[in-house]
Amino acid sequence: MRSLVAAFIAGLLFGIGLYVAQMINPEKVLAFLDISGRWDPSLALVMGAAVGVTTLGFPMVFRRGKPLWEASFSLPTYHDIDRPLLLGATLFGIGWGMAGYCPGPAIAALLINPAEAVPFVLAMLLGARVQSRQSHR
């Protein structure tokens, strides 16, 4: 139960953070990605502040050896910089640059701007489904 509460609060913080930083506004995101005109560097500060917290905090958490309420950490075990990683990041970058939504803000926008977020998230789930079908063949 306390694990669920922790996950819920983490989600809450994430959602409030996205809203406060205006990252659920795709026009704000595109204004960062658009380096040709009047560039809005806000997203760089959002990323910088978030990475600052994880860079300082994660090593302290890892030093404990295990999380509070689970037996061990669940971390990615794969470390190669390979073709699927770079191709995947490239395709994701194209989609992100087209609409201004990455997965977190798209989900967070489901109730706020459903006219955009609902079709985007459905297409996103379809894309993931097609990819996993291919990789399991």
Add this chain to the structure above:
Amino acid sequence: MTTFTPYSAILGGLLIGLSALLLLLSIGRIAGITGIVFGLFPRAPAEWGWRLAFLAGLLLGTMLMLPVDILAFAPRQGFPLWALLCAGFLVGYGTRLGNGCTSGHGVCGLGRRAPRSLAATLTFMTVAMATVLLMRHMLGVLP
């Protein structure tokens, strides 16, 4: 056209970082949105609880902010549906293939000092900027 908002950007970023820190400290999970969402579909039904709790918090968090409305956030209108569908498909396919998005590779992966995440983050950032340049300014097909 939006303006530079350094204070809200830093405050929002700190909250996102704290969210990732809380999830790692409490249950040892990486706060990567794609990992959390896509993990709902295949196998491991025992893993549903915390994923759904996180996503419920994510949705509620933004809703809670609406009445405060400090930003007077006006949802974008008139953006072409075909572009939303294409972009969504590419984001889903790409993040699944590359095992992460802005949160998993960006916020968490860089915090773990993972070279794989750094490579992914530099790639999707650069490609996204090039895409805006192409679609918005060279081809002029998207607003």
